Amino acid sequence: MSRIELRVNGRNVEVEADGRTLLTHALRDHLRLTGTHIGCDTSQCGSCTVHVDGKAVKSCTILAVQAAGCDILTIEGLASGRELHPMQAAFNDFHGLQCGFCTPGMIMMAIDIVNRHGRPDEATVRAELEGNLCRCTGYHNIIKAVCAGAERMGEMA
Amino acid sequence: MNETVANGKFGQSVKRVEDARLITGRGRFVDDLVFPGQTYAAFVRSPYAHATIAGIDLASAQDMPGVIRILTGRELADAGLPPLPSGWNLSSIDGTPARVGLHHALAVDAIRFVGEPVALVIAETRDQARDAADTVLVEYQELPTVVDLAAAIADDAPQLHDGIAQNRAFEWEIGSSAAVEAAFAGATRRVTLSLRNNRLIPNAIEPRAINVQWSAFDEAMTIYLTHQNPIGMRGFFAIMLGLPSENNLRVVSPDVGGGFGSKAPAYAEEFAVAFAAKMLDRPVKWTAERSESFLTDAHGRDHLTTAELAMDDNGRFLGLRVHTLANLGAYISTSNALVVSYMYATMLSGQYAIPAIHARVEGVYTNTCPVDAYRGAGRPEAAYLIERLANLAAREIGVDQAEIRRRNFIREFPYQTPLIYCYDSGDYEGCLDAALGLADYAGFEARKAESQARGKLRGIGLSAYVEACGIGPSKLLASLGGGGAMWESCEIRVQPGGSIEVLTGAHNHGQGHQTVYAQIVSERFGVPMDSINVVQGDTDRIQAGTGTYGSRASVGLSAAVHSCDKIVAKGRAIVAHMLEVNLADVVFADGIYSSAASNRTVAFVEMAQAAHGAASFPTDQIEPGLVATSFFDPPNFTYPAGVHVCEVEIDPETGVVEVVAFNAADDFGNVANPLIVEGQVHGGVTQGIAQALWENAIYDPDNAQLMTASYMDYGMPRADSLPEFGLCFWPSPTPVNPLGMKGCGEAGAIGAPPAVINAVCDALGVDHVDMPASPEKIWQLCRAREVS
Ligand code: FES
């Protein structure tokens, strides 16, 4: 068991976990932040995507101990109070989700895409989402939502 | 896209109300739940596809940290867990019932597919359960395996089940072989086709999960289960667990992360976990890892079919003869006997007036994962066959693929096919023209020339599908071998303060029910959507229901309409007393009761208060309170139809097929919410394109190992491999339900595969390419083309 200090959604937290505990399990099981989902065991679905020190990371690909001291942002930390992050609002406006299971990972990835590309075109969004699987939407409206969310994030910046 | 609104009526693109929790991480999925005293389950799974179990050594595993109990199949059977129930009784041509291979929740003596569970470990933590499962020693005696359908019915094939020779579960037929013989005798032209409908793995992104609490004190169980039909599952679990009545069992499905059919069966693992929770008297949770999903979630499709279509010289279809070997996998999964028979072969008439049809389906066991309903469930297999045949017919006659369809379309409704179904309504040619317009069919030759100039091969493919949805008419289904009971219920409770609860046994797993039910009730009552709460997926709240599959939302929504009508009618009686006017003079519109005989009006909410107050009307004539329940059993299926047009570009250097355009005109009848319906089509079309080009579950022919058991090996559709879709609706509202809705959830997965393969064949100028049209296959065909 190790004691791991993290900063999650702006709060300092401590997790007592096995060395082998993945960040995703630390978030879900230890901190009960269950918005971060697990959709695979080969690090390919992207459902578990969070931000670690401002960059999108599949939280099933790193150990919790590797994230020690890092600043972690999960889907639960995006909205301020009742006010949605513009990317969250765009997913609602453009029907970018159906079952909603892939959605937290999609939104965290989408914000990372905008952080890196500004206002990406459709082709860029499609290429950048290659590591996030959605079985429901056919991606069509996710792409629209990400492009619209990028617009709105740009307007707010 | 239509303009979206936050509050709206039937037919408007209302933004989804369920999104709020799902986009903020507040969704509630089964794996998110942890109960006091929680334990965790892990399965020991067979690495072999066919073996007998010679022994199981639990000694070292039992000593592992945190291990509470390890259960084997023998132990569960001895403790009274029966084999899995079957959901459909199918009879063979000779009248004998299907030969059902017994399926134990945990294998007792024999293993029949790779990944079949052998033992169940319960431990204090997930990791401890996993570690101990890895330590269980099972001694297997390997047996020869069979994967291939044709090989499985050979005399010397390895036999999976005692007493089931040549692995044949049933041989079933539909239609008239004599009529078909006569049609062929009178035909001047014919085409024949052999094809494989590739096996698919559903891959809902949320894996299967269950968390079971047993209360020994009152002998009651609560099962949290990610499932498409939680209310219906209660009966299965009660029987399997030997509970004295369904009342001792509560099944709850909270948010469900996609299903596509794979969360409709009654699964082995879930029964084992529930039984273990009762034995242990502690909550037990199991969440499948993705590898387990690949190995054990019921797969889809897997047909080997030969067919012949007889025509006259003008290409008018005269007769159709079909023979299909359907791969059942190692056992008959809950609904699969239905899927491969009545959900498949009944649809073989397609959109065409074919006077004589006969189909024979043989269900065959192999050493593979059991197969069951997957998005479309039988109907995609039928549409793929008939739409491939239509294009072959066009080639044979020498007419355009649109023209051959025009010559054969059904034009008058209702239309009784030779295969039980009676199509209620449609406008097939109108839909075709709409789709061709959307796809700029006329401009194709110019685009083809442009592609050619770049060294690419371009092809265009049509498919004109029809399917049966809105499951279903209970009496008809019971007569075909089911248990009937395919209605849906809806209870509406209007609270004294005017807020409204809508309770229904349908269960959302991505379809936006919370929005659509609220839309309908809000419009009927003239109240805002945010005063309406839609409740699903909890047997303690919902009395009756049969779940969500087979694009059957119209059934539950029709029950909602009837409940609304009952409440509005009761309101009129109450308001007649409040206004002191005759009942016949009370009208209700836009949320307001009024009467020409009075200058007072009563809003819906005031009426609700009065209904509960019970002071303004005689309670010996009108009961207080405001609740209505309706059960809707549709008189017929609905028959959504549409035309999909796919355009592909093939790079002959690499064999890669790119879908460059995909357009669809669909008749879903009236559309409740275009935003949501378009989303359903996007998802369905994507799964259909993926079946045609990438997805394929491959078992090693030598040892029946699943070679496509991860996202590294299985061709999931990704964002970067798809075009933008062009969609339009071409509605012919159905008369079989009060909303005129037909259903839309499976359409894309049905219409797309033949459209894609027809386009690929068009580009290459070949008769047929089996799915998936992988680069290797296409590259070979391009080479052959160059040589010739
Ligand atoms: S769970 Fe992390 S990528 Fe799938």
Ligand code: FES
């Ligand atoms: S919305 Fe269901 S997996 Fe993406």
